[in-house]
Amino acid sequence: MKTRVVAIANQKGGVGKTTTTVNLAACLSECRKRVLLLDLDPQANASSGLGLERVDGSSIYEALLGETPAADKIRRTVLDRLDIIPSEMDLCGAEIDIARLDRHLFRLRDALAPIVAADTYDYILIDCPPSLGILTMNALAAAHTLFIPMQCEYYALEGLSLMTGLIQKVRDSGANPGLALEGILMTMFDARTNLSQQVVREVKTHFADAVFDTAIPRSVRLSEAPSFGQPIILYDGQCPGAKAYRQTARE
Numbered sequence: 375m376k377t378r379v380v381a382i383a384n385q386k387g388g389v390g391k392t393t394t395t396v397n398l399a400a401c402l403s404e405c406r407k408r409v410l411l412l413d414l415d416p417q418a419n420a421s422s423g424l425g426l427e428r429v430d431g432s433s434i435y436e437a438l439l440g441e442t443p444a445a446d447k448i449r450r451t452v453l454d455r456l457d458i459i460p461s462e463m464d465l466c467g468a469e470i471d472i473a474r475l476d477r478h479l480f481r482l483r484d485a486l487a488p489i490v491a492a493d494t495y496d497y498i499l500i501d502c503p504p505s506l507g508i509l510t511m512n513a514l515a516a517a518h519t520l521f522i523p524m525q526c527e528y529y530a531l532e533g534l535s536l537m538t539g540l541i542q543k544v545r546d547s548g549a550n551p552g553l554a555l556e557g558i559l560m561t562m563f564d565a566r567t568n569l570s571q572q573v574v575r576e577v578k579t580h581f582a583d584a585v586f587d588t589a590i591p592r593s594v595r596l597s598e599a600p601s602f603g604q605p606i607i608l609y610d611g612q613c614p615g616a617k618a619y620r621q622t623a624r625e
């Protein structure tokens with residue numbers, strides 16, 4: 375199998391992008407897939423969620439500037455087959471610095487090209503920041519597919535049409551004509567509320583097969599795990615959240 379680059383994005387904050395990236399990456403590696411997690415968010419939540427310390431100059435930033443090969447930034451994690459390119463503060467300035475460079479939308483694609491060509495990984499999962507700025511646009515230009523985590527809440531649909539409209543824009547602009555929708559994952563599902571069920575029904579009416587059968591339940595364990603620097607399969611491998619991410623990985 376050739377390396378598949380998946381951008382995990384939603385312009386809305388706090389919808390479960392990072393939780394999904396970390397745990398899907400962990401579950402895919404458990405399924406014997408070779409995975410590289412790229413933390414493209416200056417908040418660096420995915421990096422700390424996997425227990426990595428912040429180290430100056432460890433992010434993809436220099437590679438985006440074309441100064442260092444991205445492969446030099448790859449680090450191991452506690453899990454077999456799961457590597458990471460972490461984030462740290464220097465990525466904060468990247469939005470501005472990169473905007474001034476030539477090929478500013480293709481910086482990430484160019485930086486990842488040798489890693490993709492080497493076919494060392496089955497998946498490269500990119501955790502995007504909660505905006506549609508240069509970093510997220512770079513992720514969409516570099517990705518084969520866009521994976522959208524969506525919180526089960528009232529305003530979900532509005533945000534979703536924005537994201538699917540964005541796919542069309544990225545295609546039409548020529549930045550990435552082949553960009554496909556990997557799927558929509560409903561997160562923080564609460565089976566006890568009508569709202570959660572209504573939102574899922576509504577999203578399925580509009581996007582049908584694009585919605586994963588699995589929904590990620592609202593779970594305290596999932597929100598606790600990052601403070602221990604662990605993916606859920608290490609922190610509490612049998613909890614409903616762990617089971618849901620395993621099932622999503624299989625899908």
Ligand code: ATP
Pocket residue numbers: 386387388389390391392393394415417419502503504561562563590591592593594596597598615
């Ligand atoms: P940002 O836009 O800031 O990057 P995000 O989209 O990456 O946020 P997360 O950081 O994954 O979202 O999640 C936001 C918060 O919700 C975190 O505190 C996280 O622990 C919590 N959370 C995520 N998924 C769940 C869940 N299924 N159940 C309970 N809490 C969750």
Ligand code: MG
Pocket residue numbers: 391392393415419501502503
């Ligand atoms: Mg995040």
